Amino acid sequence: MADIGVEKASKTTAPRRTQAERRAATENAIIDAFGRLLSREGIGGLGLNALVKEAGVGKKQVYDYFEGLAGVAGAWVRARTVWRSLEDIIGEPWQTFVARGPAEKLRHVALAYAASLRNNPELCALLSGELIGSPEVRAAVEHVRNLVRADFERVLASDPRLSHPDMLSLNLIAYSAATYLGLRAHHQPRYFGFDLSADMSWGMVMGMFDRVLTLADPDRPTS
Amino acid sequence: MADIGVEKASKTTAPRRTQAERRAATENAIIDAFGRLLSREGIGGLGLNALVKEAGVGKKQVYDYFEGLAGVAGAWVRARTVWRSLEDIIGEPWQTFVARGPAEKLRHVALAYAASLRNNPELCALLSGELIGSPEVRAAVEHVRNLVRADFERVLASDPRLSHPDMLSLNLIAYSAATYLGLRAHHQPRYFGFDLSADMSWGMVMGMFDRVLTLADPDRPTS
Numbered sequence: 267m268a269d270i271g272v273e274k275a276s277k278t279t280a281p282r283r284t285q286a287e288r289r290a291a292t293e294n295a296i297i298d299a300f301g302r303l304l305s306r307e308g309i310g311g312l313g314l315n316a317l318v319k320e321a322g323v324g325k326k327q328v329y330d331y332f333e334g335l336a337g338v339a340g341a342w343v344r345a346r347t348v349w350r351s352l353e354d355i356i357g358e359p360w361q362t363f364v365a366r367g368p369a370e371k372l373r374h375v376a377l378a379y380a381a382s383l384r385n386n387p388e389l390c391a392l393l394s395g396e397l398i399g400s401p402e403v404r405a406a407v408e409h410v411r412n413l414v415r416a417d418f419e420r421v422l423a424s425d426p427r428l429s430h431p432d433m434l435s436l437n438l439i440a441y442s443a444a445t446y447l448g449l450r451a452h453h454q455p456r457y458f459g460f461d462l463s464a465d466m467s468w469g470m471v472m473g474m475f476d477r478v479l480t481l482a483d484p485d486r487p488t489s
Numbered sequence: 490m491a492d493i494g495v496e497k498a499s500k501t502t503a504p505r506r507t508q509a510e511r512r513a514a515t516e517n518a519i520i521d522a523f524g525r526l527l528s529r530e531g532i533g534g535l536g537l538n539a540l541v542k543e544a545g546v547g548k549k550q551v552y553d554y555f556e557g558l559a560g561v562a563g564a565w566v567r568a569r570t571v572w573r574s575l576e577d578i579i580g581e582p583w584q585t586f587v588a589r590g591p592a593e594k595l596r597h598v599a600l601a602y603a604a605s606l607r608n609n610p611e612l613c614a615l616l617s618g619e620l621i622g623s624p625e626v627r628a629a630v631e632h633v634r635n636l637v638r639a640d641f642e643r644v645l646a647s648d649p650r651l652s653h654p655d656m657l658s659l660n661l662i663a664y665s666a667a668t669y670l671g672l673r674a675h676h677q678p679r680y681f682g683f684d685l686s687a688d689m690s691w692g693m694v695m696g697m698f699d700r701v702l703t704l705a706d707p708d709r710p711t712s
Contacts, residue, residue, distance in 0.1 A: 309621060310533065396677040398532060398621040404677055432704065435697035438681050439666045446669040454619040454627055458661050474658035481655065482705040 293331050293341070296321045300342045304388050309395040312403055335402055336409035339392065343410050348389050352417040355382045368427040369436060369483035375421055376440035376479060377472060383448025384468060390452040393445070432484045440479055447471065516554050516564070519544045523565045527611050532618040535626055558625055559632035562615065566633050571612050575640040578605045591650040592659060592706035598644055599663035599702060600695060606671025607691060613675040616668070655707045663702055670694065 283291070299321035303312055314335050318325050332338045343349045355378045356363055366374065383390055396407040418441075422428045428437070447462065455463035462468050480486065506514070522544035526535055537558050541548050555561045566572045578601045579586055589597065606613055619630040641664075645651045651660070670685065678686035685691050703709065 394620045397617045397672050398676065408677070408679070431697075432700060435700045436704070438694065438697055439701040441681075442666040442669040443662045446665040449620050453621065454631070456631070458664075471661065474654075474661055477655060477658045478662040478705050481659070481707055482701050484704055 289331065292323060292327055296323060296328060296332065296338055297342050297345055300338050301346060301348075301388060304391050308391050309398065309403060312392075312395065312406075313400065314402065336406040339406040340409050340413055343389070343413060348386065349410075349414055349417075350382065352421065355379065364424050367483070367485065368425055368430070368433050369479070369485065371421065371425060371428065372433065372437050372440055373476065373479035373483075375418070376437075376444045377476060379441070380444035380448045380472065380475065383445065384451040384462070387452055390449050394449055394453060436479070436482055443475065447475070512554065515546060515550055519546060519551060519555065519561055520565050520568055523561045524569060524571075524611060527614050531614050532621065532626060535615075535618065535629075536623065537625065559629040562629040563632050563636055566612075566615075566636060571609065572633075572637055572640075573605065575644065578602065587647050590706070590708065591648055591653070591656050592702070592708065594644065594648060594651065595656065595660050595663055596699065596702035596706075598641070599660075599667045600699060602664070603667035603671045603695065603698065606668065607674040607685070610675055613672050617672055617676060659702070659705055666698065670698070 296317070299317055300312075303316055303320050307316070312335075314325065314328065317335065317338065318328060321328075328334065328338060332341060352375075353360055356374065357378060363371065363374065383393070392407060392410060395403040396411070422437070427433065447457075450457050451462035451468060455461050457471075460467040460471055462471060519540070522540055523535075526539055526543050530539070535558075537548065537551065540558065540561065541551060544551075551557065551561060555564060575598075576583055579597065580601060586594065586597065606616070615630060615633060618626040619634070645660070650656065670680075673680055674685035674691060678684050680694075683690040683694055685694060
């Protein structure tokens, strides 16, 4: 009884939260609910109705604060560091990176991107939505893709040689293969006799990817 | 009234179907229901319960005749020519094909495979199941993959040079990119500023793919 009295007292004396604080708390609750839903149900369980229920908020709040599901997806990616910055993914100082040759840059980014997908089950669950989800979910994924792409565009802009048609081609194909391999590592890891969920097999497949990207360098010396 | 009488008469005089004929009719109904379901609902609507309902049969029949959903998927791919034979996809006589160099063979197959996926919405819907579906659906997709893979293995076996590590690597990466591009053409065609559902854009992207595979040929002459 005494304890309850104390609790009550502390509640009434606690400073009232400002409107901004209450809004931030609601935003956080919505973002966390998005992550929980994705992680527990996969992309198939994602949708505005499910989100509202999970977060215990009203649809109006999701629209007012995030302009809908896509905005929540973007905020989740940014605020929860689901997608790390490209520098972080590259794993080397920017100056070291920019000194590389153009095809080598693309190779480096593609391998780092594939690895970052494989290490990120929730992001993979979300990205698989572009191959399956409802229009609402596909729009949310596209929004996230655009955020991620801005990072890649900074890489492309760092080197005028990367706008050569051969390099644009290499980039598009490397990105396609990297995405597919990263997604498969989560959803259906058996692939070409490898188990992409096992580190050793994944390492071998990344070695094969590396080899192809090295071979595809237009400037490689003849063997 | 007279019409009904005629119908009744023709029913009673029609020869009774044999057990094998009745079984074939049921099998066909199940296979057709599978295709309809996939085409109407996409991979999200596929499952044993939905199939049984759509076909108007019992679960026991699906198990007795097909050993489950995977068997129906395989029968659908084979019986409805969803997956054409590799010779058909390659689009040239086998003898012309086997005379090509090893990297050129892989390039030819990868481009043909991507094109065949793009032209085949139902197959793409099914294959997307390996990135999203329930365990039951994933098992069905894997069964279909194994059928398709048998065709590819025949290509690999046709040329001992294709077992060189560089060629195995090229094959795995080309297949990954081809699958991803084919699936995206259906599910989310906006990609790198292209619209993969438009023939001209698709043609340009395939030109880029072709270029990368040509560059990645270990035996290409230096530029």
